[in-house]
Amino acid sequence: MMVKITDVARHAGVSPSTVSYTLSGKRPISAETRARVEESIRELGYRPHAGARALAGSRSNVLALVVPLRAGINVPVVMRFAVSVVTAARAHDQDVLLLTQEEGEEGLRRVADTALVDALIVMDVQLHDPRLPLLRALDLPSVMIGFPAEPAGLTCIDLDFRAAGEVCVEHLAALGHRVVALIGSPPEVYVRQTAFAQRVVQGFTEAAARNGLRSSVHPCEATPAAARTVAEQLLREQPALTGVVVHNEAVLEPLIDAFEQLGLRVPGDLSVTALCPDELAEHLRVPVTSIAIPSTEVGERAVELLTRKLAGLPVPDTTRLPPRLTERASTARRSLA
Amino acid sequence: MMVKITDVARHAGVSPSTVSYTLSGKRPISAETRARVEESIRELGYRPHAGARALAGSRSNVLALVVPLRAGINVPVVMRFAVSVVTAARAHDQDVLLLTQEEGEEGLRRVADTALVDALIVMDVQLHDPRLPLLRALDLPSVMIGFPAEPAGLTCIDLDFRAAGEVCVEHLAALGHRVVALIGSPPEVYVRQTAFAQRVVQGFTEAAARNGLRSSVHPCEATPAAARTVAEQLLREQPALTGVVVHNEAVLEPLIDAFEQLGLRVPGDLSVTALCPDELAEHLRVPVTSIAIPSTEVGERAVELLTRKLAGLPVPDTTRLPPRLTERASTARRSLA
DNA sequence: ATGAAAGCGCTAACAG
DNA sequence: CTGTTAGCGCTTTCAT
Numbered sequence A, B: 001m002m003v004k005i006t007d008v009a010r011h012a013g014v015s016p017s018t019v020s021y022t023l024s025g026k027r028p029i030s031a032e033t034r035a036r037v038e039e040s041i042r043e044l045g046y047r048p049h050a051g052a053r054a055l056a057g058s059r060s061n062v063l064a065l066v067v068p069l070r071a072g073i074n075v076p077v078v079m080r081f082a083v084s085v086v087t088a089a090r091a092h093d094q095d096v097l098l099l100t101q102e103e104g105e106e107g108l109r110r111v112a113d114t115a116l117v118d119a120l121i122v123m124d125v126q127l128h129d130p131r132l133p134l135l136r137a138l139d140l141p142s143v144m145i146g147f148p149a150e151p152a153g154l155t156c157i158d159l160d161f162r163a164a165g166e167v168c169v170e171h172l173a174a175l176g177h178r179v180v181a182l183i184g185s186p187p188e189v190y191v192r193q194t195a196f197a198q199r200v201v202q203g204f205t206e207a208a209a210r211n212g213l214r215s216s217v218h219p220c221e222a223t224p225a226a227a228r229t230v231a232e233q234l235l236r237e238q239p240a241l242t243g244v245v246v247h248n249e250a251v252l253e254p255l256i257d258a259f260e261q262l263g264l265r266v267p268g269d270l271s272v273t274a275l276c277p278d279e280l281a282e283h284l285r286v287p288v289t290s291i292a293i294p295s296t297e298v299g300e301r302a303v304e305l306l307t308r309k310l311a312g313l314p315v316p317d318t319t320r321l322p323p324r325l326t327e328r329a330s331t332a333r334r335s336l337a
Numbered sequence C: 001a002t003g004a005a006a007g008c009g010c011t012a013a014c015a016g
Numbered sequence D: 001c002t003g004t005t006a007g008c009g010c011t012t013t014c015a016t
Helices: A005-012 A016-024 A031-044 A050-057 A075-091 A101-113 A132-137 A161-174 A196-210 A224-237 A249-261 A278-283 A295-310 B005-012 B016-024 B031-044 B050-057 B075-091 B101-113 B132-137 B161-174 B187-191 B196-210 B224-237 B249-261 B278-283 B295-310
Strands: A062-067 A095-100 A119-122 A142-145 A156-159 A179-183 A214-218 A243-246 A271-275 A289-291 A318-321 B062-067 B095-100 B119-122 B142-145 B156-159 B179-183 B214-218 B243-246 B271-275 B289-291 B318-321
Touching: A005 A016, A005 A031, A016 A031, A050 B050, A062 A075, A062 A101, A075 A095, A075 A295, A075 B075, A075 B095, A095 A101, A095 B075, A101 A119, A101 A132, A119 A295, A142 A295, A156 A161, A156 A295, A161 A179, A161 A196, A161 A243, A161 A271, A161 A289, A179 A196, A179 A224, A196 A214, A214 A224, A224 A249, A243 A249, A249 A271, A249 A278, A278 A289, A295 A318, B005 B016, B005 B031, B016 B031, B062 B075, B062 B101, B075 B095, B075 B295, B095 B101, B101 B119, B101 B132, B119 B295, B142 B295, B156 B161, B156 B295, B161 B179, B161 B196, B161 B243, B161 B271, B161 B289, B179 B196, B179 B224, B196 B214, B214 B224, B224 B249, B243 B249, B249 B271, B249 B278, B278 B289, B295 B318
Parallel strands: A062 A095, A062 A119, A119 A142, A142 A156, A156 A318, A179 A214, A179 A243, A243 A271, A271 A289, B062 B095, B062 B119, B119 B142, B142 B156, B156 B318, B179 B214, B179 B243, B243 B271, B271 B289
Antiparallel strands: A095 B095
16 A cells, blocks of 8 residues: 555666665666656655654654744734745755644753654744753754844844834935934833844934934833823924834834824824834835835745754854835825925 | 663663553553653653654654635634644644645645655635545545535534524524624625535524524625625615624724714614624724634644544544624614614 | 665564 | 564665
């Protein structure tokens, strides 16, 4: 019922090793032998047994993908990312095993120790992620999505959040805006978890200084009421304000509503840019010029990094993907009124 | 570097098979031997090699989960489902391999032929899904999420959409409503793809008849404009209408807006129930009484079915999960004004 | 350029 | 209740 390598070998009149090498390309095979073997494989419908292959070759051709479960994660982004990982992995002849964060370090250790997978992709990396020591100790290659506090010895990839902050400011500066504000995440985000929020602030602040803009930063809780408060405060304290960068998905819509209710038209009086998923930016009443997390690209690149590591090739410790700003209806040249 | 079963055997002073049987429980082991073996396993940190196990035991302990990619799928629902499958699978000592619909039938055949997985979970099943013949032919157990036109010989599971339609009507009937309408999906949905839309209509219509309610069904395109049109038409043609069931996520919010703009208060003048994800129902201006797809339960049950099949136990061909209605602010007793 | 043969680490008869 | 042993199907030396 199952065709095995010896069946193919017999059918093609060669030895099993020749079939194996034809498949792996790990040693030269004459053109005619190769043709004969390939024909036999096709004819018999041969498929190498994954387990046997893993045992003999000590390579399972499976990657583990650890997906986050925490509240507050952006589900569509994770999903898009997962799909792109699977697609990219298949292009490199790898399959993808799905692990949940729930299993924690034990899960990682398990799939590593049982040789179920060859490598790991870990999403939702925290600044002081408890899994870091393990990942360093494991002899499996891994790549992390996000940057921990101490990335030395690890391979990390993510959007370049600092550049994202800069790009937003530069877009506003190019449109003639002179006073800008960053409306960010709730204060606690700047403390725990990941470092990306701070990086946005850095990029924002430095780009503003470089371009001679007046700038300020305003954390904001993830509630409409907080959005309203921040909007009012901004109008009071920065009457000359004409550009804002929003890095807080939850309040993007409420903020725009608040500004308009306070008499500021977007983009007539106020230009708005955001860091948020494209779906959100597109579907607002005023579609918002935004930078999204390039989930698909992150996934592809992560798999590529892993493939290189598995091949013993050198890879950069850190990869920061350049932000791409999509212009929509929420930004316009500063009116000279 | 790698601890193997013979190491454990030597350390515990038993044979490899005894270690194996201690682990699998496939034959009786004396309490003291078991204790000694377990102690050795712990001490040495032994983990059976997955590939070796799969080869010798012809069981990989991996399930394949095929996730859909089509536009129009509900991403959070898929994600929740995937997570629940992984969690449930782990509870049965199985891992989960992620496949995308993109790979199609070839992907299924591949993981089956290479013995990479023991069983398949297929989401997003269409009425005349091209994968059906393959799934029937494969000797791997599989379960499908959703019902094809001809489920004979397959194992299918999904929400009981017919009962969902009924429950909505009965809820409205119990609140004293006498004239109800179903606002459904765009016409094309009733033609192609899946059968669940028709089932909702059936349940709705029959329950209405059974309860002596006047009822009507209205397909609706997935646009705010269409929602408005349907709302207007309803008010014109069914002035006595006081209850609606909405089975169309995209227009739930626009519909409520339209009704209120037309002077109908929800739930004061009109009670609204829906089939939609809880997130949506909860976050509307008026939280809507709704029935959600029980993604978590579907995932758990799917894994359970598969586990039973793998154990050679009989399973029902079709499993329809009972709908659960969550009452929110959008339904109320019919005002006797 | 190809073949022969020795495992990879585990499971499951078979034997006692 | 436990041990012995023959593979599972493939990769990879080693040989030619």
